[in-house]
Amino acid sequence: MYVLTSQQMKEIDKKATAEIGIPEVVLMENAGFCVFEEIKKDFGCLKDKKIAIFCGKGNNGGDGFVTARYLLEESKDVHIFIFGEEVTPSSKVFLQVLKNLGADIQKLNEEVITSLYQKKFDIVVDGIFGIGLTRDVEGLYKQVIEYINSSKAYVYSIDIPSGVCSDTGKIKGVAVKANKTITFMYPKVGNILYPGTHLCGKLIVKDIGIPKVLAENVNTKVLTKEELNLEKLYRYPDTHKGDYGKVGVVAGSKFFPGASILCANACVKSGCGLCFLFSPAENVVTHNFRYPEIILMPVESKDGIVTFEGFKKKEEFLQKLDVIAFGCGLTQSEETEKILIHILKNFQIPIVIDADGLNVLAKSEELHSLLREYEACKILTPHYKEASRILGCDVDDVAKNPIDAALEISKRFDCVCILKSARTIITDSHKVFINVLGNPGMAKGGSGDVLTGIVSAMLSQGYDALDAAKLAVYLHSLSADILLERKTVQTILPSEIIENLDIAFRRVIED
């Protein structure tokens, strides 16, 4: 399913009217009716319901006028509140219709807003702002939104909760907390990213008759199962381990032995042919949780950190690898930087860079240019903090617009970027996918190491970087969601996400 920015939606709307010839009022009529239909479906009989509809001056308000007209047929207790008569031409049509019908229309001011607190509405419809919100919400608008949020009514937002930025999901000053949001054609970015997605309540996507062909060039999609390439997960019977690739996991230190174990365990559990773990010997040889399938490559270490000299002694084995997973738990040492420089200068195999690999990358100009020039496929898996270090910006800037941050990293290094958060963004700088699976049970140290292991295994099975990233992110969060069916967000562990991949793979392949 596509996800639209406000600009894209506006262009599509414009084309639908100007090029295709569907009058704007028809789309508005359809939009308003869809909202009514949803309310009717939820409540059945609306006869005794006290309903308030708040309409802004843009077309979002126009949708609200249409909804109001249908609601008037069902209840005698429908009240329309407007911010002014200066509304858009299409909205004006429907405002006039309401006037012709003798509807109760009140212009909002301080006094009216105060009186709202005495009225006990059962249903509130929020048609204040849609995709046309351009600045922070203040004054009467703010007061009305605060009233809506304080009321006990069931709240429907039209298109997007008013106050949520449709391009980022961020709150512009204050925003409506809806129970249900009815959006049109495709979700807007703000319907999908946090906190907007949370404020939407249940999100309903409705077709209002805009031809789908107009969205053909949109590059952003929700990561659904339909978007996954499952081709390489099917195995012909006459294959052997060599067909599924050799992954070298370069990870771990005295301080973080678990990171390397989680990464390598996830890798072998996700279908690679062979997994070699390059890590300080003392950390992993006796580690109880390590799958025995992992081939140990003990690397000489100093103070518990792998050394460059030690790493080079493994050259013979390194040359046999098909994929390198680099960074989990290595620490940000000079040795880590030297090893990554060595890899980027001397190898041309797919690489996944995570954690301390990203941290040393952020600090080194040499690594920046080496990575840019590295020709084999590369996947970077930063969380917001790591992304901010790479981009040299504040972490809030990444959080404000994660899609742009992911695109920037992807363009800068000509790589696939997996920007990890509650809504992980995957991009190859052309296409963008937003993952909507997963739960807060994944917000734990070790989750990222598991993802790195899975994505490396996908590369080793022959997937290109984008398909590998999509599958890995999906399986990783699906596995956590399946766990949540019988566990809680507190008790889900990254190691269990690995164990549970069995069921996640089955659901992806068989369902």
Ligand SMILES: NC(=O)C1=CN([C@@H]2O[C@H](COP(=O)(O)OP(=O)(O)OC[C@H]3O[C@@H](n4cnc5c(N)ncnc54)[C@H](O)[C@@H]3O)[C@@H](O)[C@H]2O)[C@@H](O)CC1
């Ligand atoms: N063809 C179309 O354009 C269609 C649009 N539709 C609806 O129209 C909406 C978009 O309509 P518009 O583009 O008119 O925009 P909106 O209705 O979202 O609101 C824009 C209006 O609010 C004002 N505004 C923006 N930020 C403000 C702030 N912080 N404080 C006070 N005023 C502020 C703007 O100056 C403008 O007057 C969609 O979200 C959707 O609900 C639907 O009717 C379907 C068809």
Ligand SMILES: [K+]
């Ligand atoms: K709205």
